[in-house]
Amino acid sequence: MSTLVFLEHHGHELLKGSLGVLSKAAAFADADVAGVVIGSKVRALADQAGKFGAPKLYVADDARLEAPLPQPRVDVLAQLVRDKGIDTVLFGNSVLAADVAAGLAARLDAGLNWDLADLVQQDGKLVGKRPALQDSVYVDVGWKSEPRIALFRSGSFDPVAAGGSAQVEDVAVALEDFSTSARMVDQAHEESEGPSIEDAPVIVAGGRGLGGPENFTLVEELAKALGGAVGATRAVVDAGWYPYSTQVGQTGKTVSPKLYIACGISGAIQHKVGMQSSGVIVAINKDTNAPIFEFSDLGVVGDVHEVVPRLTELVRARKAS
Amino acid sequence: MKIAVCVKQVPEGNSRIDPETKRLDRSGEGALNAFDANAVEEALRLKDATGEGEVVLVSMGPPKAQDALRKALAMGADRAVLVTDEAAAGSDLVATSYTLAKALEREGADVILFGQQAGDSDGAVLWAAVADRLRLPVVSQAAEITQADGKLTVKRQTEFGYDVIEAPLPAVVAVSDAINEPRYPSLKGIMGAKSKAQATLSLSDLGVEGDRAGEQGSRTEVYGLNDPPARSESKKIEDNGNAAQAILDFLAEKRLV
Numbered sequence: 001m002s003t004l005v006f007l008e009h010h011g012h013e014l015l016k017g018s019l020g021v022l023s024k025a026a027a028f029a030d031a032d033v034a035g036v037v038i039g040s041k042v043r044a045l046a047d048q049a050g051k052f053g054a055p056k057l058y059v060a061d062d063a064r065l066e067a068p069l070p071q072p073r074v075d076v077l078a079q080l081v082r083d084k085g086i087d088t089v090l091f092g093n094s095v096l097a098a099d100v101a102a103g104l105a106a107r108l109d110a111g112l113n114w115d116l117a118d119l120v121q122q123d124g125k126l127v128g129k130r131p132a133l134q135d136s137v138y139v140d141v142g143w144k145s146e147p148r149i150a151l152f153r154s155g156s157f158d159p160v161a162a163g164g165s166a167q168v169e170d171v172a173v174a175l176e177d178f179s180t181s182a183r184m185v186d187q188a189h190e191e192s193e194g195p196s197i198e199d200a201p202v203i204v205a206g207g208r209g210l211g212g213p214e215n216f217t218l219v220e221e222l223a224k225a226l227g228g229a230v231g232a233t234r235a236v237v238d239a240g241w242y243p244y245s246t247q248v249g250q251t252g253k254t255v256s257p258k259l260y261i262a263c264g265i266s267g268a269i270q271h272k273v274g275m276q277s278s279g280v281i282v283a284i285n286k287d288t289n290a291p292i293f294e295f296s297d298l299g300v301v302g303d304v305h306e307v308v309p310r311l312t313e314l315v316r317a318r319k320a321s
Numbered sequence: 322m323k324i325a326v327c328v329k330q331v332p333e334g335n336s337r338i339d340p341e342t343k344r345l346d347r348s349g350e351g352a353l354n355a356f357d358a359n360a361v362e363e364a365l366r367l368k369d370a371t372g373e374g375e376v377v378l379v380s381m382g383p384p385k386a387q388d389a390l391r392k393a394l395a396m397g398a399d400r401a402v403l404v405t406d407e408a409a410a411g412s413d414l415v416a417t418s419y420t421l422a423k424a425l426e427r428e429g430a431d432v433i434l435f436g437q438q439a440g441d442s443d444g445a446v447l448w449a450a451v452a453d454r455l456r457l458p459v460v461s462q463a464a465e466i467t468q469a470d471g472k473l474t475v476k477r478q479t480e481f482g483y484d485v486i487e488a489p490l491p492a493v494v495a496v497s498d499a500i501n502e503p504r505y506p507s508l509k510g511i512m513g514a515k516s517k518a519q520a521t522l523s524l525s526d527l528g529v530e531g532d533r534a535g536e537q538g539s540r541t542e543v544y545g546l547n548d549p550p551a552r553s554e555s556k557k558i559e560d561n562g563n564a565a566q567a568i569l570d571f572l573a574e575k576r577l578v
Contacts, residue, residue, distance in 0.1 A: 010481055068479075069486070070449060071459065095462050095479045102446035105414055106453040111540030112414050115443055131549060132443070133336050139343075140544040151446070182458035182492070185474070186485035196480055202577070226578070237499075244464075244478055244499060259577045273443075280575055282568055293557055298571050302560025310565035318569065318578055 001028065001126075003088040004058075004081065006073075007035045007049055008097055014045055016199040017092030019052045020157035025090055026053030027160075028121065034058055035166065036080060038073050040066035043168065050166035052159050057166035058084075062173040067184035070099035075175045078107045083171075087146040088126065090119075093154050093254075094198065101151045111143040114151040115254070117277060134273050153277065154198040155256030195229045197246060202228025202259045205248055205275070206236060209264020209285055209304055213241035218308045219263055225315040231255070233271050249274030264304040267292025284308065322374035322468070324364040325430035326398065327421065327451070328357040330382045330389035331441040343543040344411055345441055347382075353389040356436030358396070358503035363466060363496050364434050365397045365504075370468070374431075375399045379424050381409060381417060387519055394514035395506030401517070402428070406524045409534045416538035418450035423527040425455060432473065435495040437462065445495075452493040460486050461495040 005022045008015045014037070025033045035054035037045050040063050049057045060076045077100065081089060089104065091097040098114070105112035117138070118129040128141045128150055197203055204223040206216055216230070223230045232242040234249055248255055249270040260278035265271060267283070267290055275281070276295050283296040284307050293299035300307060333350040364376045378393050378401040380386055390401040404424050412420065425433055433455075438445040445461075452459035464483070465476035473492050477484040478499070488494075506514070524534050532538055558567055572578045 068484075070461075071453075074453060095477070098446050099449040099459065099461050102414065102418075102449035103453040103459070105446075105540075106418050106450035109415055109540065112446065112450075113541050114446055127544060129547075133338065135549055137338060138547045138549050139338070140547065142542050142544055144540050144542050176456070178456040178458060182460060182486055182488040184484060185487050187482070188485075189482035198480055245480060245482060259572070259575075280572075280577060282571070284564075284568075288559075293555070295552065296555055296557075297553055298568065299555065299557035300560055300564045300568060301557065302564045307560055307564050307568070311568050314565055314569045315578055318573075 001030050001088055002032045002084070002086045003034070003090060004086045005033065005035045005054065006077070006089065006091045006097060006100065007037050007045070008092070008094055009037065009039060009042060009045055012044070014048050015092065015094065016159055017094065017154050019159035021090050021092040021152055022049070023053045023160040023162070024119065024157040026162070036060070036077065038065050038076050046166045046168050050164050051161050053162055053164070054166045055164065057168050058171050059168055060171045060173050064175060064180060065173065068096050069182055069184060070096055070103055071179035071182065072175050073100045074103035074107055075179050076171065076173055077104050079174065080171055081108060081147055087148065089147055089149045091151045093151055098151060101149055105149050108147060110147045110149050111145065112149040112151065113141045113143070116150055116152050117156050119150060131277065134269065135276050153254050153256060197229045197231050197248065197255050200229035201257055202226045203231045203248070203255060203257045204228055204261045204263065205231030205233065205265060206242070206263045207233040207265030208235050209266070210236070211305070215305065216242055218304065222261065222308055222312045222315070225312050225319070226259070228257070228259070233265055233268070262292055262296070263308055265292055266290045267295070322368065322371045322432065323428070323430045324367055324374065324376050324432045324434060325379050325425055325428050326357070326360045326364045326376060326393070326434045327447070328361065328378050328380050328390065328393055328436070329354045329439055330380065330386035331439060336441055338546060340546065343546065351385055351389050353392045354436060354440050356438050356440060356498055357393070358436070359496050359498050359500055360434040360436040361393045361396050361398055362501045362503040366501065367432065367466065367468060377402060377428055377430065379421065379428065380404070381421060384521070390519060391514050392506065394517045395510040396504055397510060399517065401519045402522060403519065404522050404524070404527065406534070408524055408531055411536040411539065412534055413539035413541045414444070414446060414450055415540045416534050418447060418454055419533050419538065420524065420527065420529050421447070422451050422454035423529055424522060425451065427527070431490045433457070433491070433493045435493070437495060437497050448493050448495040455493070457491055457493050458488040459493040460488055463494050463496045464500055466494060466496070
């Protein structure tokens with residue numbers, strides 16, 4: 001199995017989702033794994049790639065690849081897959097990665113299975129585990145031909161820093177005209193403290209039950225104490241209480257942190273789909289009939305304005321001791 | 322300006338997967354994929370902004386998908402094209418994007434719009450595959466679209482904030498569901514939809530070879546269905562002043578703090 005892992009970066013860091021997929025790929029018995037980094041001035045990312053399991057790293061470094069746009073990346077990957085005889089290409093989900101994976105599938109006429117929660121070897125075949133119908137069923141999916149392309153749900157795998165270093169190989173960059181016709185004219189990044197909801201091991205999320213945008217500080221404080229990220233429901237994002245980038249339950253924003261604490265969230269179906277594959281779910285809501293309690297590991301019927309700050313204090317005290 | 326909107330009929334209400342065929346059971350009532358209503362709305366706005374043009378719906382599905390298309394026509398789209406063929410059933414991304422691209426080629430639209438995901442398969446990838454087949458620029462997760470001087474300016478939402486991307490026409494754009502509030506069809510719209518053109522095309526009409534469509538043209542397959550991993554038993558407590566401590570103890574027990 002000759003596997004290529006698409007390593008996405010933001011700033012000077014490889015994304016945790018990509019690294020998780022890399023570590024997963026490196027753990028397969030007959031792994032022949034390489035990573036690929038595509039961008040401008042990205043060679044320095046090789047250290048990180050090696051540390052998380054890539055013995056080999058292909059680097060496509062070109063000023064035309066600076067903007068995080070999908071189509072030039074399809075050009076690079078298609079060339080690489082053909083030249084190196086790669087049979088499996090793996091992606092951790094993101095807005096960019098999904099577009100790259102699908103473009104590559106069309107370019108190579110290769111099968112793409114998306115939203116996978118796991119990948120296993122069964123009877124000599126690669127089998128993807130795909131939660132479907134609001135995660136009520138897990139579908140075993142596969143590929144009829146090579147190359148195979150897989151797109152994994154955020155948070156499916158933990159990055160494992162096994163140590164090691166990557167041997168870097170530069171790849172030539174030849175881009176199609178149509179791939180470079182879209183152009184980035186501006187990027188406005190919301191600089192937030194701490195991890196994003198895709199990368200965070202802990203998410204503390206707030207909903208309508210907080211009562212108003214000012215009460216998001218309660219959620220932020222708890223997230224900070226737990227070393228986690230802040231999430232928000234669609235309702236509060238629509239109401240302008242919190243930025244869209246934190247919304248759980250939009251496309252691609254299926255999160256699977258180890259711990260999800262839902263504060264004042266009723267648990268509408270869209271939200272449920274976005275977070276129910278979290279490891280442990282704790283819900284705090286004053287409505288005892290809130291649907292969120294049906295899929296929580298621990299449900300607390302209570303007032304978020306009281307329970308959340310007290311919990312923050314207790315967590316802080318525990319960490320300080 | 323000519324705008325094509327790719328829409329899909331999805332099963333109404335609770336979906337199920339047929340254990341025999343391992344495909345989504347599409348035998349029941351169908352509805353317009355809710356996310357596609359945002360794309361239809363945006364197409365109507367773009368048409369209004371330019372003051373002239375046409376909004377054409379392009380879809381693949383069973384014959385009864387015409388009902389879902391009629392709902393989008395009632396919103397104000399001008400006509401619809403449905404690719405319907407037994408041989409297209411069970412198409413995966415590779416096969417669907419191939420056939421859809423053939424149908425879109427015939428239309429030669431300036432802008433091709435998609436909704437942000439399919440409500441049945443949760444797929445959120447088709448546009449990028451279609452754009453690659455058509456060799457057109459693509460932008461997804463559009464929160465705002467403006468057009469001027471033969472190009473689109475699209476505000477894209479990502480995990481990290483907003484990007485502003487410019488693409489020359491023709492272009493493929495997938496809109497986020499935050500882009501607009503889809504209109505409800507008026508009574509006049511609903512009545513008017515009945516007389517709008519709804520064409521059907523077969524795979525041979527499009528020149529799609531049999532081995533490029535359906536299961537034959539697909540590169541992925543389904544082996545079986547399993548139960549999801551079981552969740553541990555759920556506990557529920559009332560806050561009588563000790564709930565925060567109870568949560569902390571629970572987290573400590575699970576080694577999460």
